[in-house]
């Protein structure tokens with residue numbers, strides 16, 4: 001009789017029992033290993049989170065993930081082990097160490113992780129999902145010129161047109177008392193969708209004309225949410241593949257239908273844009289991406305489509321969140337709104353509000369920075385994997401193949417790094433705060449806030465984002481008196497909103513009144 005026979009017995013019942021016992025013992029042994037013997041065992045964190053990924057998944061699915069992680073940082077310090085193989089950092093130095101190719105403690109930026117990005121279905125690649133450095137830089141090489149400061153200034157007439165239409169439509173809606181109350185989130189979205197649609201596909205989605213969304217737009221947040229929830233299952237590949245065949249029953253039908261509709265419409269738009277008859281010569285993204293075809297290793301038509309569809313999500317959702325944060329804080333802080341009015345109304349005509357002139361306005365820029373600090377549109381951070389040989393992050397040696405991230409909300413809301421972190425204080429971004437030692441914000445760690453990411457994966461659309469955010473806010477504030485609405489939706493309690501990778505925004509009613517001064 002062999003050792004195995006002695007342990008598990010020979011009859012079917014005892015063998016089944018033994019298998020069951022072993023199956024139960026395996027996770028227990030794994031939890032003990034994770035807590036006591038794992039290479040990350042020396043890092044602090046709650047016991048259950050260090051033992052298993054389940055508490056992390058519960059938090060990720062639990063709607064308030066960034067705030068839970070912020071609480072863990074308050075309790076355990078600047079580095080917290082939030083899962084057996086994952087560290088969360090709340091230290092400005094970590095931006096360079098994790099994300100930079102040139103300025104950090106490591107030879108190069110850490111890679112995106114297959115779990116969070118990756119292309120499991122082997123579809124056409126996009127700049128966002130590829131985890132291969134070479135592939136990523138190939139796409140970025142062709143994409144960057146379409147989003148440079150120069151390109152944005154060539155795109156200015158297109159951007160200006162849509163923002164003016166937004167203002168005109170709001171004016172048309174005013175009642176006898178020369179005011180109108182609207183859900184400003186919709187108006188930001190209509191404007192952003194129309195601009196990004198035009199720049200990506202050569203034609204707008206017509207949202208401002210119709211004052212309504214296309215069907216798939218109203219499902220966009222739900223499909224991002226679903227994608228985010230399903231990503232968390234990738235940690236358990238066996239369970240994940242068991243669920244896959246049932247995915248079509250688990251995913252709500254509207255989301256599938258709207259997604260297919262979106263892909264079909266985008267494909268048609270792009271086909272029209274690319275057809276020789278269209279003969280469109282304009283400074284949009286497509287023209288730039290197509291230039292790449294001349295050089296051999298350019299983007300394939302599928303890649304152009306995939307990346308153009310990505311632009312719609314990446315550009316609209318994030319910017320609408322930042323702008324909603326601005327509006328929400330301005331209507332609640334009249335002295336801040338009035339400082340902004342003073343700055344913007346120095347221009348005698350709205351036609352003077354050019355992208356170049358707005359760039360120079362310190363308070364406008366400070367307002368946008370403060371919104372990105374307090375209400376980061378990507379509040380769960382950007383996940384990376386240390387190389388197999390390990391790396392250094394914020395003074396800690398981190399073993400290879402560890403998931404690492406900066407928690408932007410924890411850092412930006414930390415008393416250790418910001419004076420009055422929970423308060424709306426645009427003045428912390430003004431020059432005086434940086435140079436005057438008596439300013440209460442002098443010691444603020446402004447470099448800890450990087451709303452557009454950092455390093456080789458930094459947001460390609462950053463120049464466009466600044467440009468259209470400045471223009472939309474400036475034109476609204478120049479044209480109207482913005483007031484807190486007299487409705488139940490007059491303010492958003494920001495942290496009460498669900499977070500599923502993106503912020504699922506509540507409605508925000510704002511009253512636009514004819515300008516009094």
Ligand code: HEM
Nearest residue numbers: 127311314315318319322382451452453457459460461465
């Ligand atoms: C306020 C607005 C925006 C914010 C806060 C924002 C934020 C970010 C952040 C943090 C990343 C880096 C993600 C990472 O490191 O994993 C990113 C990437 C990206 N963003 Fe933005 N973004 C904004 C607007 C835009 C716009 C207007 C576009 C234009 C199409 C855009 C397109 C992209 C793309 C394509 C990437 C992927 C870049 C890469 O992986 O190389 N974003 N964005």
